[in-house]
Amino acid sequence: MLIKTGVPTEGDIQRVTPSPERMAGGPVAVIECFQKIPCNPCYLSCKQGAIEEFKDINDLPGIDHGKCTGCGICIANCPGLAIFVVDYTYSDNEGLVKIPYEYLPVPEVNSRVAALNREGQEIGTARVVKVQRIKGQERTPVIWLAVPRDLVMSVRNIRVGGQQ
Amino acid sequence: MRIEEHPVLTFQRGEKVKFYFDGKEIEGYEGEPIAAALHAAGVRILRHSHKKNRPRGFYCAIGNCSSCLMVVDGTPNVRVCVEKLKAGMRVETQQGRGELIAKD
Amino acid sequence: MLKTDIAIIGAGPAGLNAAISAASMGAGVLLLDRDEFVGGQLIKQTHKFFGSREQHASTRGIDIAGLLHEKVKEYKNIELRLGATVLGYYPDGVITAEYQGRLLKIKAQRYIVATGAAEKSLPFPNNDLPGIYGAGAVQTLTNVYGVLPGQRVLMVGSGNIGLIVSYQLMQAGVEVAGIVEAAPNIGGYLVHAAKIRRAGVPVFTSHTIKEAYGDSVVQGAVIWQLDEKWQPVPGTEKDIKADVICVAVGLTPLTELLWQAGCKMKFVSQLGGHVPVRDENMMTTMPDIYVAGDVSGVEEASAAMVEGKIAGLCAAASIGCSTGEFDELRSRALSQLAELRSGPAGEKIRSGLKLLV
Numbered sequence: 277m278l279i280k281t282g283v284p285t286e287g288d289i290q291r292v293t294p295s296p297e298r299m300a301g302g303p304v305a306v307i308e309c310f311q312k313i314p315c316n317p318c319y320l321s322c323k324q325g326a327i328e329e330f331k332d333i334n335d336l337p338g339i340d341h342g343k344c345t346g347c348g349i350c351i352a353n354c355p356g357l358a359i360f361v362v363d364y365t366y367s368d369n370e371g372l373v374k375i376p377y378e379y380l381p382v383p384e385v386n387s388r389v390a391a392l393n394r395e396g397q398e399i400g401t402a403r404v405v406k407v408q409r410i411k412g413q414e415r416t417p418v419i420w421l422a423v424p425r426d427l428v429m430s431v432r433n434i435r436v437g438g439q440q
Numbered sequence: 441m442r443i444e445e446h447p448v449l450t451f452q453r454g455e456k457v458k459f460y461f462d463g464k465e466i467e468g469y470e471g472e473p474i475a476a477a478l479h480a481a482g483v484r485i486l487r488h489s490h491k492k493n494r495p496r497g498f499y500c501a502i503g504n505c506s507s508c509l510m511v512v513d514g515t516p517n518v519r520v521c522v523e524k525l526k527a528g529m530r531v532e533t534q535q536g537r538g539e540l541i542a543k544d
Numbered sequence: 545m546l547k548t549d550i551a552i553i554g555a556g557p558a559g560l561n562a563a564i565s566a567a568s569m570g571a572g573v574l575l576l577d578r579d580e581f582v583g584g585q586l587i588k589q590t591h592k593f594f595g596s597r598e599q600h601a602s603t604r605g606i607d608i609a610g611l612l613h614e615k616v617k618e619y620k621n622i623e624l625r626l627g628a629t630v631l632g633y634y635p636d637g638v639i640t641a642e643y644q645g646r647l648l649k650i651k652a653q654r655y656i657v658a659t660g661a662a663e664k665s666l667p668f669p670n671n672d673l674p675g676i677y678g679a680g681a682v683q684t685l686t687n688v689y690g691v692l693p694g695q696r697v698l699m700v701g702s703g704n705i706g707l708i709v710s711y712q713l714m715q716a717g718v719e720v721a722g723i724v725e726a727a728p729n730i731g732g733y734l735v736h737a738a739k740i741r742r743a744g745v746p747v748f749t750s751h752t753i754k755e756a757y758g759d760s761v762v763q764g765a766v767i768w769q770l771d772e773k774w775q776p777v778p779g780t781e782k783d784i785k786a787d788v789i790c791v792a793v794g795l796t797p798l799t800e801l802l803w804q805a806g807c808k809m810k811f812v813s814q815l816g817g818h819v820p821v822r823d824e825n826m827m828t829t830m831p832d833i834y835v836a837g838d839v840s841g842v843e844e845a846s847a848a849m850v851e852g853k854i855a856g857l858c859a860a861a862s863i864g865c866s867t868g869e870f871d872e873l874r875s876r877a878l879s880q881l882a883e884l885r886s887g888p889a890g891e892k893i894r895s896g897l898k899l900l901v
Contacts, residue, residue: 279729280749282737311734312887314846315594317602333596334887353602355592356735379715380447396744413602415448416592433742443690443716448590448604451690476689484674484761495760497674501681502585503578504662504798507672521681522579 278310283394293429294341303346303363303372306429307337309356321353348374352413362428371428372405377419382407383436391423392433400427402434442480457527474520474531475501475508486510486520490536510534548574548623550859551639551652553630553801556584557845558837559658560612561852562859566656567619569860569867574650575622576641578629582616583609584660585680586845588687590715591708594733595846598880605845606687633805637832654832654859657802658852661795661816661838666700669755671791675762679709679792686716694788698765699723702747704732704844706792710740721786722746724753724767726774733889753789754781762789795842802839805830814896815841821900824878825858826851834859841900843893850881 277285294304305326307318312334319327319337326343327350346361357376366372383389383404391402402421409417423431443451454470461483468477475486475498485495486508498508503522512518513530516538520531550566552559555577563575581587589605600608616622628643639655641648663678665671675694677685679701682693697718699710702725710720720740728750730737737747754766754776769780796817803809808821808829819841820828827834836855837848854877861870885893 278734282730282734282741282747284738308738309735311889313594313733313735313889314596314884314887315601316596317592320597321602332886333883334889354735355594355602356733357739358735378447380445380717382447392742392744394738394742396742415604441692443686443692446690447715449606449687449690453690472689476685476691479685479693480691486674489672494672495674496672497761498677499665499681500663500678501684502662505678 284308284310289429298341299362299364302365303348303361303374304341304344305339305346305348305350306360306362307339307350307358308360308432309337309354309358312336315355317353317355318350318359321350323347323349346374348408348418349410351376351418352410352416357416360432364425364428366422369425370422371425373402373421373423373428373431374408374418375421375432375434376416377434378416379436381436382417383419383434387436389421390435391421391427391431392435393430394432396433398435399430400424402431457525459525459527459529459531461531462533468525470527471524473501474510474512474518474523474525474529477525478520478531485533487534488536493536509538511538516540545638546574546648546650548572548650548652549863549865550574550654550656550856551576551650552656552658552856553639554584554658554660554837554839555579555582555624555626556658556660556837556848557586557608557612558660558839558848558852558855559584559656560616561849562656562658562834562836562856563622564612564615564619565853565856565873566860566865567622567856569857569865569870571621571860571863571865573619573622574652575616575624576628576630577626580626582613582624582626588680588683589708589845590687590712593846594844595884596880599846599849599884601846630801633801633833653863654834656826656834656836656852656855656859657839658836658855659798659801659839661797661842663791664794664796666753666791666793668753670757670762673756673758673762674760675758675787676756676789676791679705679790682788682790683709683712686718687712692716692718693790694786695719696721696786697788697790698784698786699790699792700753701725701792701794702727702730702732702737702749703792703794704736705795706790707732707736707740709790709792710745711736711743714740714743714745720745721784722748724751725749726752726770748782752776756789762787765789795838797839797842799839802828802833802835805833807833810900812841812896812899814892815843815900819900824854824901825874826855827858827862831862841893841896844884847881847884847893850877850884853877854881
């Protein structure tokens with residue numbers, strides 16, 4: 277399906293979702309990379325040793341969610357912009373999603389933006405918590421979004437203001 | 441239309457200069473391709489084909505395809521997608537193959 | 545007559561790497577490009593590259609052009625001439641070039657042709673209307689010159705160029721009405737597709753353009769569905785308004801010089817059209833002519849860079865330049881190239897190369 281629509285299926289997402297125990301333990305990276313292409317910067321950028329070394333550069337990335345701290349450096353280093361960090365422990369009723377965002381305007385901290393799913397449909401509202409600039413990848417800001425907890429695994433983009 | 445702000449790029453533009461399109465004065469930046477200056481000014485029809493007189497714009501924008509031939513300062517068949525804009529240039533819509541022998 | 549050890553035609557990702565590796569072997573290099581800048585099509589690639597560190601993965605194409613240019617400048621034995629259009633190859637092994645209004649004659653012991661590729665077109669009614677542009681052309685206009693092509697774009701083709709240019713148009717503030725793809729599946733990398741889908745852009749797989757319309761400039765297109773036999777299905781027409789249609793249906797190698805020189809050519813559709821027969825060192829059937837990059841088969845820029853390295857090293861070695869590291873450098877580059885092509889994404893290239901090398 278993904279290859280026809282460009283949108284990963286539920287099954288695709290399930291395969292890369294950390295365990296419920298790990299999700300309950302704080303921020304963690306979700307690598308939504310489903311196709312074997314020659315690429316390895318996620319491994320090279322990971323300072324925690326969580327992303328496994330590639331035996332073959334075409335392999336799908338392997339991640340040890342136990343070692344991942346959710347620092348998000350890989351988010352801005354992934355050429356495919358396919359890595360997100362989710363955090364179910366952000367607050368009692370909100371979770372946090374960190375996404376790469378290479379459009380203008382960059383949203384203001386504390387502003388509210390439309391939260392979009394993997395098909396670009398608006399599914400709720402997100403509050404911008406932080407705009408993080410990763411060293412060496414400043415032109416790929418990482419936007420920290422507080423969203424309702426049930427949307428943490430669905431929000432993957434935002435719309436700032438009107439049209440995008 | 442010009443891009444003023446871009447999330448990744450900053451644009452280095454030359455000096456703003458005046459030039460003429462079919463006799464009408466318009467502005468562009470020196471050193472950019474004539475086609476870019478025309479497009480920014482809303483001009484998309486660059487010539488008419490020689491058999492059926494159909495309007496043509498550019499196609500490849502890197503000097504390969506000959507879709508964008510115009511008359512520049514009296515010289516026909518100039519690839520305006522790669523020819524650089526200079527102040528005061530006279531750029532004209534080309535009809536068909538262009539007049540190769542100067543009229544005087 | 546200008547004399548040099550190695551003349552390289554084209555200063556894109558392949559030509560720049562060829563120049564650097566040939567110069568590192570001690571060869572005198574003359575690097576020519578018809579444009580006034582180095583980098584070829586890298587200068588409009590605002591996205592980050594795939595591959596590994598050696599191919600500058602995770603660095604944007606525009607920045608790779610700058611890095612390679614700096615490296616070229618470090619070598620005193622590379623002479624760079626920009627605005628030099630190579631016109632022909634002659635039987636005595638001389639090439640001519642137009643340079644600053646003059647005709648240059650150049651005699652090199654070896655030539656590396658790295659002229660790249662050009663965009664293909666697609667036949668459909670009214671495909672010549674102004675506003676119907678190659679996707680790469682729109683990328684040049686937008687990313688190099690900062691001019692918007694229009695307000696609403698319909699993209700034809702979902703290969704990497706179609707997907708990337710759609711994304712880059714949105715970054716520039718242009719609306720993308722959709723991507724039309726004749727094949728049943730998306731052709732480019734799915735991470736690129738996911739980026740444009742989560743921005744709300746539809747991808748119409750198994751669809752093609754029936755016709756474009758517009759009164760002197762394009763105003764829209766009618767698209768329709770294709771069945772399993774790639775035949776259009778009447779009644780499935782959709783009207784899509786757009787003031788720009790981008791054609792991203794692939795590239796074809798710019799091989800004029802190779803034909804003229806008499807290199808043996810072969811039609812290999814997986815590689816984009818007619819390509820030169822060559823060995824693994826990138827030498828054509830003419831021992832003084834090497835090739836690298838898209839002219840030898842359309843592929844990703846990361847592969848073009850490695851091919852450039854191989855061609856530069858081997859061309860230099862063939863005229864007696866040597867360094868203790870040659871064997872190691874060559875075999876490392878060859879294995880990098882094999883690695884880049886070894887996955888499922890490299891299947892088309894591998895099958896094409898089988899017919900050629």
